[in-house]
Amino acid sequence: MSEVGNLGPRSVPPAGDDAVLPFEIEGLDVRGRVIQMGPALTSMLARHDYPLPVSKLLGEAIVLAVLLGSSLKIEGQFLLQTQTDGPVDMLVVDFRTPGRLRAYARFDAARVAEMASAGTLEPAALLGKGILGMTIDQGPHTSRYQGIVPLDGSSLEEVAHTYFAQSEQIPTRVRLAVAEMMTRDDGGAMAHSWRAGGLMVQFLPQSEERMRRRDLPGGDAPAHVDTDEGDEDDAWVEASSLVGTIEDHELIDPEVPAERLLYRLFHERGVRVFEASGVRDQCSCSRERIEGVLRSFSAEEITESIEDGAITVTCEFCGLRYVFDPAEFAA
Template sequence: MPQGGGSAPSRPVALHSEDDRVLPFAVEALDLRGRVVRLGPTVDSILSHYAYPPQVARLLGEAVALAALLGSILESHGRFQLQTRSDGPVDMLVVDYDAPGKLRGFARFDAERVAQIRDASPAALFGRGHLALTIEREEDAARYQGVVPLEGESLAEAAHIYFRQSEQIPSFVRLAVAEIVTPQGASWRAGGLLLQYLPPGGARARDLPPGDAPDGAEEPSEDDSDHWTEGQALAATLEDHELVDPALSSERLLYRLFHERGVKVFTERALEEFCRCSNERIDKLLRSFSPQERSDMIGDDGRIGVTCEFCGTLRSFNPADFD
């Protein structure tokens, strides 16, 4: 499996998974492009900031993996945000991706409603609502947003709807999250695959053979629709456990899927958890409130406490500092 990217030299295929990486790839014979993400310590840290019920943690883990797949299209600058709003027990998910590879996320949920449901499917947890995907590019201050409904779909299915309606790109998305238990303890892992059909001239519908073709005439040769059908069929053989297996590298995984057609990988990108919150940011935010509003925020200890929704960090401020 050669390494792509111009004249970069080939290297041996990695045997074991390297956590917290996005690996772009191409199956040129089928005009396919895609990315694989494998998350270990980064997603485990994000899911451990709060005492999420397991079904909520899995949902947030899928959102983090999907945000990494979609946000990694931004090369070095810019911001991508995935957000859901719905009427289900998990009424909001937010994941931010800051290029080139910084992630943070949290889930807001009703603990009583989550405890009452027996169905841990995304449909039961989300209810009805929408998924919003937002891209902010720093170089030209442009902002793009796509919104698709959440009506019983998983995040992967909602992403399919987004690509079909907004981008009109044939796409396949697979997400997986699991809690791995070892002698050292339990930790969360997540993975995802994004596969897209991007022929040079754009996707074309398959031509039907003419009804008045002479007997013995050859049917049209393999075309675009055949390529995408084959690509989907190969990707559909992927199992959830393969995406979260720490003993299986992304390169070996891609080889399993596409070795018959040949697959090329490019330079991978490292991912890490990073929160934008800071004392300076919160200080500036508090100064934007009126004295009366700040007075209403003072707790029993006589200080203003602010907890970051993303990382769970509690910061305490003296109200007198703002006078």
């Protein structure tokens, strides 16, 4: 990771949209990443006919996956997936280094419309109860890692905090924001787009004793017993409190680039940024890969897959349709 420099009122050029900007604040023993998304997010959401609340929820999942997946040091895959009983029963975001993204949501249109009529379209209600899984796969020579946390009516921000507290035991604070935008194009017509932003900070001091938190209460202590988890490090309290002051509009406003936001938050402590890495909308599906899957089907499964004399497979992520002649799999 190449260092760019210390932020000041007139320092490094802005990373711009669709670029993850790593940073650190030495005075607080904090490292983090920040991103503002525009064209890549709009491209992924525009190809699906999602209701607006579903698009916004998937947008939050995309930003969260980018913040987490961009930490991979070598080539690999980060997969974020939810499985719940809510109207949006599945979100899938697939991040592959160096910055390839694809995502989709599965939802019950009737239940979403019913919630819209009742005015209960909060993201947590759309998700419902279930699980969120985060899978890291860094190739055949490494062990695949999967962390699972419950979804119990919490937002994706809150779930991320739970994940790091339980699985990684690293003090972490995440902020996410997504908004639909209407702008005028060069011809004066109104154009629809999406913007999103996210910031994640983690407390990573040199001393493990400073970073370590007490274990979470087991839940079996008598009611009169104090289960105090101990005082948090002052540096982390300061960093976390500063992140808590971020307004949603600051994360998505193109007039407030990521560098300006970081300077506003941490200029008194000094913030150093590193080289940004871009992300892009790019599906990993291919005709060859799908053909390989079909060749693993039995003759009965191939027959069941035929419709109107052909086998048609549509990618859930990018919407591309692949049409195969059943005769190719006759053997």
